[in-house]
Amino acid sequence: MNIGSSIVKENSSSSNYENTISSILIKTISDGIIAVDLDWKIIYMNPAAVNLLDLSADEAIGKKLWDYIETSLPRISMQDQKMFPCKIASNGEEIECSITPTDSNIYLIAIRKNLSKPSDVERKYQRIIELSAEGIIIINPMGEIAYANPSFRSLVGYEYLKGKLFRTILSDESIYIFQEVFLEARSEKKQITNIEIELLHRNREIIPVELSLSPFIEDEKFSYMICSLHDLRDRKKLEEELRKSEKLKTEFMNIAAHELKSPITPVKGYLELIISDEEASERIKNWAKISLRNAERLLLLINDILDIARLESDTMRFNMKQISIANLLKEIVEDVKQSIEDKQLDFIVEIPEDLPSIIGDPDRLSQVFKNLITNAIKFTDRGSITLSAKKNKNNIEIYVRDTGIGIPKGELNNIFKKFYQVDMKEKRIAEGTGLGLYICKEIVEKHNGSIHVESFPGEGSTFIITLPTSIISS
Numbered sequence: 001m002n003i004g005s006s007i008v009k010e011n012s013s014s015s016n017y018e019n020t021i022s023s024i025l026i027k028t029i030s031d032g033i034i035a036v037d038l039d040w041k042i043i044y045m046n047p048a049a050v051n052l053l054d055l056s057a058d059e060a061i062g063k064k065l066w067d068y069i070e071t072s073l074p075r076i077s078m079q080d081q082k083m084f085p086c087k088i089a090s091n092g093e094e095i096e097c098s099i100t101p102t103d104s105n106i107y108l109i110a111i112r113k114n115l116s117k118p119s120d121v122e123r124k125y126q127r128i129i130e131l132s133a134e135g136i137i138i139i140n141p142m143g144e145i146a147y148a149n150p151s152f153r154s155l156v157g158y159e160y161l162k163g164k165l166f167r168t169i170l171s172d173e174s175i176y177i178f179q180e181v182f183l184e185a186r187s188e189k190k191q192i193t194n195i196e197i198e199l200l201h202r203n204r205e206i207i208p209v210e211l212s213l214s215p216f217i218e219d220e221k222f223s224y225m226i227c228s229l230h231d232l233r234d235r236k237k238l239e240e241e242l243r244k245s246e247k248l249k250t251e252f253m254n255i256a257a258h259e260l261k262s263p264i265t266p267v268k269g270y271l272e273l274i275i276s277d278e279e280a281s282e283r284i285k286n287w288a289k290i291s292l293r294n295a296e297r298l299l300l301l302i303n304d305i306l307d308i309a310r311l312e313s314d315t316m317r318f319n320m321k322q323i324s325i326a327n328l329l330k331e332i333v334e335d336v337k338q339s340i341e342d343k344q345l346d347f348i349v350e351i352p353e354d355l356p357s358i359i360g361d362p363d364r365l366s367q368v369f370k371n372l373i374t375n376a377i378k379f380t381d382r383g384s385i386t387l388s389a390k391k392n393k394n395n396i397e398i399y400v401r402d403t404g405i406g407i408p409k410g411e412l413n414n415i416f417k418k419f420y421q422v423d424m425k426e427k428r429i430a431e432g433t434g435l436g437l438y439i440c441k442e443i444v445e446k447h448n449g450s451i452h453v454e455s456f457p458g459e460g461s462t463f464i465i466t467l468p469t470s471i472i473s474s
C-alpha cells in the first residue's frame with residue numbers, strides 16, 4: 001500500500017510536480033513518517049520510520065502504533081498536533097513524536113531520535129565529573145557559576161550554586177588573583193594550572209585550593225571557563241607539621257652536638273697529657289694515641305652536625321671580609337702537605353700570585369678546601385693531588401684534582417646530598433659521615449659561588465669551586 005500516493009491524490013488539484021516532489025520527499029527524509037487512521041492503526045510507514053523502529057512495513061501495517069511506540073503521557077489526542085517524548089518499544093531508545101492531522105481522517109506521526117539526549121560518551125564524562133574528588137565548575141563569561149559538581153558544592157558548603165558569582169565565594173585576596181588568571185586564560189586562549197587561591201566556605205572558613213582553568217572556545221569565541229579546584233588543606237597541614245618537625249630536629253641536633261662536644265674537650269686534653277707524660281709506658285701511650293684519634297674523629301662529626309644545624313636554622317655566622325685567595329690557598333697547602341706526603345702521593349700546586357681578591361669568610365672557605373683535599377687523600381692510593389686556581393672573567397676557579405677511585409656518573413649529583421656516601425660494594429675503604437660535601441656546597445653558595453665535580457671511575461675526580469671576585473680587585 002502506498003499511502004504517500006493516496007495522500008497526494010487528495011491534492012490532485014496541485015500540480016503533478018508537487019505530487020512527485022512530496023512523494024520523493026516523504027521517502028527520502030531522515031524523519032520517520034507513520035500514517036495512522038482514527039484507531040491509531042498504522043496504514044503507512046516511510047523507509048526512515050521502518051529503519052528507526054527496526055521492523056518491516058508489512059509487519060506493522062494494520063497494527064496499532066502503540067505496539068511499537070511507548071509514551072509516558074496518559075492520553076494523546078489526535079487533535080493535539082504537538083511534539084511529545086516517546087520510546088521505541090523494542091529497545092527503549094528515546095525518540096520524539098509529533099502528530100499532524102490531515103483533512104482526510106489520516107494522521108501523520110513524524111518520529112525522530114531525541115537529539116538533545118546526551119550520547120553514551122557524554123554520559124560517561126558526566127559521570128566522571130559527578131564522581132570526581134576534585135571540585136569542577138563551569139563559569140560563564142559573566143563570572144557566574146553555570147555548573148558545579150558535587151565535590152565543589154561540598155567544598156564550599158552550598159547546595160545550589162548555579163548563577164552565583166564565583167568571586168563571592170573567594171577570599172578578598174583571591175578575587176584579584178582569580179580575575180587576573182581568568183582574563184589571561186580567556187584572552188590568550190590558554191590553559192593555566194596550579195594557581196593557589198582561597199575559597200570562602202559558607203561557614204566563612206578559608207579553604208586553600210589549587211586552581212587550574214581552561215577556556216572553552218567555540219567558533220573562535222570564548223564561551224565559558226572550565227575550572228578544577230584541588231583542596232590543599234591536607235597538604236598544608238602536612239607541610240606545617242613537616243616544618244615543625246624539621247625545626248625540632250635541627251634544635252635537637254644543635255643541643256645534642258653541644259652536649260657531646262663539652263666532655264670531649266677535657267678527654268682530649270687528658271689523652272694528650274698521657275701521650276706527653278714521660279712516666280707513662282709505651283703501651284699506655286699507644287692506647288692513648290688510639291683513643292685520641294677516635295676522640296678527634298668524634299669531634300669532627302660533632303662539628304659537622306653543629307654546622308648542619310647552623311646552616312639549616314640559618315644561624316651560621318660568616319665573618320665576610322676581603323681576602324687574598326692566593327694567600328689562603330698557600331696556608332692550606334702548608335696545613336695539608338704532611339698528610340699527602342704520609343700517603344706517598346705527589347702534591348702539585350698551581351696558584352698564580354696575581355689572583356684577584358674575593359669577599360669571604362677565610363675560616364669557612366679554608367674548611368671547604370681542606371674538606372675537599374681530605375677527601376682526595378682519602379680516596380686516592382697512588383698518583384697525585386693537585387690544587388690549582390685561575391681567574392675566569394669575574395670569577396676565580398679553584399680546582400682540587402685527584403687520581404683516585406673516581407665517582408660513578410650516576411652518583412655525581414648525589415654526593416652533595418646530606419649523609420650521602422657512594423656505595424663501595426666491597427668493604428668500606430674510607431670512613432666518613434657523608435656530611436662534608438653538603439656543608440661545602442652550602443658554604444660556597446653562601447659566598448654566591450658554586451661547586452661541581454667531574455669524575456671518571458678508576459681515573460680520579462676534580463672538584464671545581466667558582467667564587468665571584470670582589471669589586472675592589474687587588
Ligand code: ADP
Pocket residue numbers: 375376379402404405406407415420421422423431432433434435436437438461
Ligand atoms: P664523607 O664524610 O663520607 O667523605 P662527603 O660528603 O665528604 O662525606 O663525601 C660524600 C661521598 O662522596 C663520599 O663518601 C665518597 O663516596 C664520595 N667522594 C667525595 N670525594 C671523593 C673523591 N675525591 N673521590 C671519590 N669519591 C669521593
